[in-house]
Amino acid sequence: MWGLCPGMPKESDRGEKMKNTYKIHLIGIGGQGTIKTSTIIGEAAMKKGLNVVMSEVHGMAQRGGTVITELKIGEVYSPLIEETDADLLLAFEPTEALRSLNKLSEKTFVIVNSIPIVPFTVSLGISEYPELSTVFEELKGKIKNLVLIDAQKVAKEAGNIISENMALLGAAIATPNFPVDKELIIQSMKENLPPETIKTNLKAFEMGFTEVKN
């Protein structure tokens, strides 16, 4: 609630209330830049004058562990998305997309990075990574609006493998109904990424965008 303390911001200071809310679920692996990607979207939404909240995972989620962030835009209070209620799902790894299926409905647009990351538990024989082709088939079978994108290839072409997350961001904002303008996302990228990486990141972002738009 806003406006609780005397002299504090009023409810009207919150961002503009959209008639519909828009909810984005991001899932990836520690070190892939999921949190940074989410923050860029969130700040861009704020710039547009929309209300936005976001949840992050910190602490034990170290390199190698699953990282989930959620963004809710519009007349919303909590940063968590109900089951079957995501408008957009952005998965940084194919099996991680499977982990988040419960957030999907028929209307959800899903962007999945096709590059697998096999955890050490598989080499140790204590967990299993299914055949990649089976994973793709499963995703295609379960998801109506699916885009599989080789973000690694895009990032490499753009100049640095580290820009994978920006390639995926570009793909995400090219989906229909995405509520924040591309220009604002670019502005937000410039304010959140190390200056020396901007050129490569923007290139990866544009390539990811084109991949989905076409």
Place this chain on the structure above:
Amino acid sequence: MRVEEILTGKEGGKLFLLGNEAAVRGALEGGVSVVSTYPGTPSSEIGDVFYKIAQKAGVYFEFSSNEKVALEVSVAAAAAGLRSFVFMKHVGLNVAADSFMSTVYTGVSEGMIVLSADDPSMYSSQNEQDNRIMARLAGIPMLEPSNPQEVKDLMKYGFDLSEQFQIPILMRTTTRISHMRGIVKLGPVTRGKKKGFFEKNPSQFIVIPAYVVKMRKELIKKLIKIEQIANISPLNTTIDQGGSKLGIITGGGAFNYVMDVVTANDWKVKILKVTLSYPFPEKLVLNFIKSVDSILVAEEVEPVMEKEILAIIGKHNLNKRVYGKLDGTLPRIYEYNPDILFNGIAKVLNKVLPKKERVFTKLPIPTRPAVLCPGCPHRATYFALKSAIKKLKLKEEEIIYSTDIGCYALGLEPPYKMADYCISMGSSLGIGCGFAKATNQKVISFIGDSTFFHAGMPGLVNAVHNKAKILLVVMDNRITGMTGGQTNPGVPLDGMGNPAPEVSIEGIARGIGVKLVKTVDPFDLKKTEEMFKKALQFEGVVVVITKQPCARLTDTKNRKKGINIKYSINQEKCIKCLICVKNFTCPAIFTEKDGSVHINPLLCDGCGVCVQVCPKKAIEVKK
């Protein structure tokens, strides 16, 4: 956003802040002068921001050696007329509790806020304790924000309330508030006083029985007055969605889920949001209860308000049904979410639930447990110790591994499995002493550098004095690692990045009277193993310090220097013995389906320890 904007952001501007970042801004707007903490998730980022901006903000900030010391530093500042802010994770307040309980008696001369970040669902904690109960135990007023804007605003309000009643304030966040980002509208930053002056007043600051009996009376008087404020404060507000059948009493993170569910479904209920939550506003709640047919209490994580509401209903002989945790309408434990509240409220309102068509898969999804990073020195320590044990032919199943709070608790995972007991910060030593006395088993205790300073030292004193035969391994990675890499007394930097004296762990151990103390570099596997062999055969307390910086520190250093060494496996030399995969278990090393072993260059940290592990010298610097 750049971190500096938390300080430099102009009044009226908006930032997309984490709850923890908002706490920093709120403290600055409230004119804070002294800030202290011991890092603990989910509160850690507050310290990370102060580390970067305190100097510029003209604020004194320190990473104290533990939470009790941190609280004492801040309470002294508040007694000397400076606004102070101390923050910690929920279990940190247990460490600070002895002083915390007394500071509520003595009170403060200037505003002081104690922030406790609770962790429902235990994302990064050893328990799920609800520190709203701590507020009741101590008799300290409590504020419970629901979003980053409120965190910021309540910091400022909390300072004023604290100053008005000369009592510290306890602010309670939860993981979901501390790690939630939201839009925060900024107010003006106020510069606090640089230095205070302590006016002597023994009858206020000495807790001897003759004085505390009076303080106790004063405390109750203060709480009665603050309850009157809580009854009429706009912080405790009613939101009428146009119905009086059901009243929902809620606060903190649970409020958000209630609002999401009620607005999305347009359910006609009345909501009471309790933000100044202790002293519990009896009069306000009583009137609210009377205005509705039945009550649902939505709170995380103990049924604290629910029981107080039942008491009010009993006291006033009302006949109202209360739904909540106690009757099973809502889950008794763990964090809530919108789905849980949707189901709970729908049940009470007798709504027929639309069936959600959940998509699911039967495919196996690989597990990704938290793991020691590639290049982590702890892995090398475990590997060397394991080799030493094997070579001495000791029965591993008889050795007791008493470990501690930190990344090294991940030694629990296979293949090391070197963690048998861990309950709290510093416990590896006390527990080790107990096992050494209660059994004839060999006891090995593990502790990190920061945890050693925090609460390990008294345990080592105890081991020496009471002749508890333990081998203590201090895994000194030159940082407080698991919470994100904060400084500690063992490193030459203080909480504001200024040079500071390094406190020597080796010196402490010797000073205490440990006869065999040795520092080794765990990246030198052979020497480390030799030292462990010696230590395992020593009669008496032994301390081995395995000193090597955290991989994340080394990464940063190497990046700056442009060092980028990667290793790869020479397939012609590799005999697929899998020692590097199964016994060393670096996440960068993996096997292909054909059984060949490879190193992922993206993950390889270049520590080179695997080179020493390989019996065929098949691991080489990648060209």
